[in-house]
Amino acid sequence: MGETLVEMDGISKDFPGVHALADCRFELRSGEVHALVGENGAGKSTLMKILAGVYHRDAGQIRIKGEPVEIDSPRAAQNLGISIIHQELNLMPHLTVAQNIFIGREPRANPSFILDEDELNAQARALFETMHLALDPRVRVGRLAVAQQQMVEIAKALSFDSNVLIMDEPTAALTDTEIRELFRIIRRFREQGAGVIHISHRLEELKQISDRVTVMRDGRYIDTVRTDEAPIDRIISMMVGRTIFEATPEVPEHPDPEVLLEVRGLNRGRMVRDVSFKVRRGEIVGFAGLVGAGRTEVARAVFAADRPESGEILVRGRGRRITTPNDAVRYGIGYLSEDRKRYGLALALDVETNIVLAAFRRFVGFLGMVRAGMTRATAVAQVKHLAIKTPSLRQKARNLSGGTQQKLVVAKWLTAETEILFFDEPTRGIDVGAKSEIYRLLNDLAHEGKAIIMISSELPEILRMSHRIIVMCEGRITGELTAAEATQERIMAYATQRQAIAA
Amino acid sequence: MAFSLGRFGRPGALVRSDAIQRFLAFGALILIIVFFSIASPEFRQFDNAIGILIATAVVGVLALGETFVIITAGIDLSIGTVMTLSAVMTGVVVTNLGMPLPVGILAGIGTGGVVGLGNGLLVARLKLPPFIATLGTLNVARGLALVISGLAPIYFTSSPEFNNAFMGSLLGSIIPGFDIPNIVLVMFGAAIVAALVLGKTILGRYTYALGSNEEAARLSGVNVDAWKAGVYALGGLFAGLGGVMIAARVNSAQPSLGFGYELEAISAVVIGGTSLSGGEGSILGTVIGAFIISTLTNGLRIMSVPQEWQTVVTGVVVIFAVYLDILRRREQL
Secondary structure (H helix, E strand, O other), rough: OOOOOEEEEEEEEEEEEEEEEEEEEEEEEEEOOOEEEEEOOOOOHHHHHHHHHOOOOOOEOOOOOEEEOOOOOHHHHHHHHHHOOOOOOOOOOOOOOHHHHHHOOOEEEOOOOOOHHHHHHHHHHHHHHHOOOOOOOOEEEHHOOOOHHHHHHHHHHOOOOEEEEEEEEEOOOOOHHHHHHHHHHHHHHHHHEEEEEEEEOOOOHHHHHHOOOEEEEEOOOEEEHHHHOHHHHHHHHHHOOOOOOOOOOOOOOOOOOEEEEEEEEEEEOOEEEEEEEEEEEOOOEEEEEOOOOHHHHHHHHHOOOOOEEEEEEEEEEEOOOOOHHHHHHOEEEEEOOOHHHHHHHOOOOHHHHHHHHHHHHHOOOOHHHEEEHHHHHHHHHHHHHHHHHHOOOEEEEEHHHHHHHHHHHHHHHHHHHOOOOEEOOOOOOOOOOOOOOOHHHHHHHHOOOOOOEEEEOOOHHHHHHEEEEEEEEOOOOEEEOOOOOOOHHHHHHHOOOHHHOOO | OOOOOOHHHHHHHHOOOHHHHHHHHHHHHHHHHHHHHHHHHOOHHHHHHHHHHHHHHHHHHHHHHHHHHHHHHOOOOHHHHHHHHHHHHHHHHHHOOOOOHHHHHHHHHHHHHHHHHHHHHHHHHHOOOOHHHHHHHHHHHHHHHHHHHHHOEEEEEOOOHHHHHHHOHHHHHOOOOOOOOOOHHHHHHHHHHHHHHHHHHHHHHHHHHHHHHHHHHHOOOOOHHOOOOOOOOHHHHHHHHHHHHHHHHHOOOOOOOOOOOOHHHHHHHHHOOOOOOOOOOOHHHHHHHHHHHHHHHHHHHOOOOHHHHHHHHHHHHHHHHHHHHHHHHHHHO
C-alpha cells in the first residue's frame, strides 16, 4: 500500500436530536480497497457524505495527501479527486447516459453557453471503452435496468479522474456476474494507485475485494483491521458489540397440508410465463433466481398490482377473481415490497396509523369517526407481538431503522388479517443484527399458520429459511427443490437454465 | 469482456415519449383545421388565418417561458399578470415619461425578467412551493399594475409607431398580399430562440435535469438554486415580451387585462406534451398546443358557438391532454 490519500480525524456530526458521529476517524491509502462496515445507523454513510461534501462536519479535520482541506460542497470534493456513488441511485431518468455522466461539466462549444453534444457522446464512448462497457451513450437512463443504471453511476464516478472512490452499497442491486465485473473494475482502479472506500452489508464480499476493514458502531470508530487477518465472525462481533452466531433455525418437517394459495398458469408479458405453484399453511416457500428472473413480477401479478393476462388463483381451494390489490387483501393476501419506503409505509405518519392503515375500515365507527381506543389497542398489541422497537406509537415511520420499518409493514398486514404473505427481499438494506430478527419473525409467522412466499436474491438466506424452493429464470419456473435437496449449486443451475436448454 | 448493457442501446430507445404526444398534438391540429375548413367557408379565409396567428402570438410567447418552468416540475401562475405589469411599465415609460420607444420595450421585458427572478428566488432560495409563490406574485403584479397605471388604461397616442411596429407587416411589404403582421414573426422568432436555449444550451440541459431529478443534479455539483432562479427569470422575460406585444396590439396598456392568460398558456404547454411532473417537454409541442387552443376557439366562434361553450371545449381538451400524458407514462412503467 502506498501513500496516505485521506485522513479523517476527530470527525463529529450532530443532526437535530441525534449524535450521528462522535470522534470518528478513517484513513485511506493509495492502492487499497478499504471496506467500511457497521450496522444501519452506525454512521458509515454520514461519514462518507462528509468526505464527499454533502454534509458539513461539526468538528474534526480532513487531510488529503497530508494537506488540511475544507470540503464544503460536492463540487469541492470532486475538485479534490473524491467521487462518491450514493446508496440511492442519483440519476436523471429523462437525460441520456452521457448527459448524466457529465452533468455539471458538459463540454461546451463556442460561445461557451452552447453545449457540444457530439463531444459529450464521444467522451462517454471513450470512457466506456476503458471500462469495457458496451453501452450507447445516447440512451435515456430511464430505459435502463437498475443494474445498468448502477453501471452508469460507476462510470460517472470513474469519469472524474478521481483517486478516491467511495461506493455506498454498490452491489445491492447487482447480479453475481455484474458484481464480478464491478470488482474487476475496482481492482484495475486500485492498480492505478487510487483508493476505494467500499461500504457494504455483504460481508463475504469484503473478503473478496478489500484490503482493510474499518468497523463503526453507533456513530463511533471501533477498529481498523487487515481483511486477511480478520475472520468474518470477528468483524460481525465488532459490528454488533457482542459475539453472535447465526444459528440455523430448525425448519419444521411437515407443514400443515392445507393449501392456502394455489396459482395456475399465470401469465403476464415476458416476465411471468405459465407460472403455477402452491403454498401450504405454515410453509415458507423461497423464490430464488437472478435479478430480473420475474419473481417480483409474479408476486405483483398475484396481488393484482399488475393485472395478469391469464391464470387462475385459488385461495383456500376456491377460485378467486382478483383484479385489484384491494381484492387481494380481502382474500387475505399481503405483499411486502422490497422498497418499503416507497410502497410499504406512510413515512410521514406514526406507528399506530401505519399499523391500522390497511384495515382502516374496521376501525371506523359512528359518523365515520376513527375509534381511537381500538386503533391504539391494536397497535399496542402488534408492537408487543412483533417486538417493534419504537419509543412510542406516535413515532413517525420515517425515523425508524430499516429492520423496525420492516416489522411495521408486517404488523400492518397482520392487522389486515392476511394469511398469505409475499415478502420481497425482506432483508435488503437491513443490518446483520436485525436480519436474524426478521428471520425469526418469518419463522414465527409460519408457526402461527401463515403461508409465506419469500423472494430473495441471497442464496444463503433462501437455503436457510425455506421449506421449499422454487427457482425462476426468464419468467418461468425452472425448478423446485425441497429444503433437504437444495444446495447453492443446484439452485444456480436452475436459475441459469435458459429456455433453449430447458426445453 | 463487456457488460450485457449493449442490448438496451438500440436506436428505438432514443425516441422520446414526449415526441409521441407532439405527433398526436400535431395530428389533432391538422384535424381541427380540416374540420373547420370543411364546416365553414369563413374559416378558410386568409384573413381568418391571420386572425388565428395574431390570437396565438401573445399566449404563445407566454407559453414558451412556461414550458421551461414546467419542465423543471414547477409552475408559474403569475405570467398573465406579469404580462400586464410589463405592458403598464412600457406605457408609463413611453407615454407618461415620454422616453423613446425602445427604452419602453426594454423596460417592459426587463420588468418581466425582474419579477420572474423574484419568483425564482422565492422558489429556489426560500423553498416556497412554486404554486404558492407564483400565486402570490400573480396578485402582487396585478395590484402593482393597477397602482402604477392609476387604475386607468395608458394609451400610446404619442407614439403610433409602436402599434405599427408590431401590427404592420414587414412580410406584406416584401411579398404583396402576404400580410402577416410582425407580431406573429416575433412569436416565431421567440420560439426559435426558446427552442435553441432549451435544446442547445447549458440552461436548457439543467432545465431538464432539475425536472428529472433535482437531488441528483445537486449532488453532481450543479448549482441547482441558481439555475432554477434562472429558469423562472427566463419565464418572466417571456412574460415581459408578451406584455409589450399585447400593449402594441391593443395600442394601450390595460391594467385589468391579463388575468387568465396564464391558464391558457399552461394549457398550451400541457397539450403540447410537456409533462407536469417534469423532465420532458418541447418548444415545438408548446407552439402546436398554443395553435390548437386558438384555432379551436376561433373555429367555434365562427360556427357561432357561444363563448362560454368555447371555454368548456378548451377545458375538455386540456383534461384530455393530461390524461394522454398519464396514459403514456403508465405504459412506460
